[in-house]
Amino acid sequence: MTELAVDDRPIAPESAFYNAVLTRRVDQTESLAFFWVAYTGEPVAFEPGQYLTIGVESNGKLVQRPYSVASSPRETADGYEFYVRLVNGGTFTPLLWRLPEGHGMSMKGPKGKFVLEPQDDRTHVYISTGTGIAPFVSMMQTTRIDGDPRRTVVLHGVSYESDLGYRELLEGWQASGEYPTVYIATVSRPNAPENAGWTGRAGRVEAIVDDVYDELGLTTDDSIAYICGNPDMILAVEQTLLARGFPEPQIKKELYWPKGKEPRGTTAAL
Ligand SMILES: Cc1cc2nc3c(=O)[nH]c(=O)nc-3n(C[C@H](O)[C@H](O)[C@H](O)COP(=O)(O)OP(=O)(O)OC[C@H]3O[C@@H](n4cnc5c(N)ncnc54)[C@H](O)[C@@H]3O)c2cc1C
Known part of the structure; x- marks a missing residue:
């Protein structure tokens, strides 16, 4: 396990x-957590798939980053739910990790165009890595609450089985049929000791996309893809889908950071 950089800002x-x-x-x-943040005033409306920018003040400056909302706009009693990875040596997440419940924060938004098409009866294929599953949880929770669930395939790629956020929720929906979903998780490091008990799919999510589309018979006529998370994964999946004949408007993307970028925090990354 990587040793975490000390942050004493x-x-x-x-x-x-x-x-x-x-x-x-x-x-x-140790490096994945769910956070709920509420406005002290009135909550704001948002569309599932949009993001809010949250931050704290350090050394007289506001340090802030955008996060997809994982909860539904129909359920805001605890505030908005975010699913966040701690980036070792990052600028904002090490500060967020140190915040006690009840601490003040800045929050702005909503923003973003990574939202559902209205009235779309095609199968929705939600492809993500890590915390990129967050906007899909909001989309599914909202369409479920609205009584308008959409046929969905959820592909989630992580390094370790323990990183599979929302697994219980999604497996539960699949098992009960409460939400018409096929949940497919894959671990990219099947031989790591942490994955010793894993019997599911192995490999990066981009490497299983072709097989899953073949197995489930997903076509350009009856499916739309939404991809979120790591930029390398998104660009690789986009190439796969373009090669399968999907037109660009049928491939929606939300990149969590620009391709090729490293953490730019002031604390040295280990
Ligand atoms: C629209 C949008 C929505 C986002 N939603 C989420 C979300 O729901 N959950 C979430 O965890 N992040 C999300 N992010 C990423 C988030 O905004 C920050 O970039 C991230 O938390 C790192 O911030 P930082 O200041 O600690 O790191 P920085 O000092 O800003 O370093 C950023 C670098 O860290 C790396 N990095 C960033 N995010 C990750 C990650 N999740 N896993 C591994 N490496 C990463 C990349 O190399 C990136 O260039 C989103 C980004 C965008 C643009």
């Missing part, structure tokens, strides 16, 4: 930037 307990509160936090692993 100050975090302002009070700030004119703060218009929200970290209401709740649940850790999934």
Whole structure:
């Protein structure tokens, strides 16, 4: 396991930037967690798939980053749910990891065009790596609550089985039929000791896309793809789908960072 860089930057307990509160936090692993942030005033409306920008003040400056909302706009009692990976040596996430529940935060938005088409009865193929599954959870929760679930295939790629966020929810929906979904998870490091008990698919998610489309008979006539997360994965999947004849408007993309970029934090990455 990578040793985490020490982050001792100050975090302002009070700030004119703060218009929200970290209401709740649940850790999934050492570097993956769910955070709920609520505006201190009225909640804002958003569309599933959109993002909000959250931040804290450090050294007199607002340090902030955008995050897809994982919860539904129909359920905002605890605030908006975010699913975040701690980037070792990153600028914002090491500050977020140190925040206690109840701490003030800045929150702005919503923004973003990575949203569902209205009234689309094609099979929705949601392809993601890591925390890129977040907007799809919001989309599925919302269409479920609205009584308008869409036929869905969820492909989620992670390094380790323990990184499969929302696995229970999605497996539960698949098993009960409450949401018409096929949930396909894959681990990219099948031989790692952490994956010793894993019996599912192996390999990066981009490497299984062709097989899954063949197995499920997904065609350009009856499916639309939404891809989110790591830019290398997104560009590789896009190439695969273009080669299968999908026109660009049928391949929707949300890149979490520009291709080829490294963490730019002030703390040295180990
Ligand atoms: C529209 C949008 C929505 C986003 N939604 C989410 C979300 O729901 N959950 C989430 O965890 N992140 C999300 N991100 C990424 C997030 O905004 C930050 O870039 C990320 O949390 C790192 O911030 P940082 O300041 O700690 O790192 P920085 O110092 O800004 O370093 C950024 C670098 O860290 C690496 N990096 C960034 N994100 C990850 C990651 N998830 N896994 C591995 N390496 C990464 C990349 O090399 C990137 O260039 C989203 C980004 C965008 C543009």
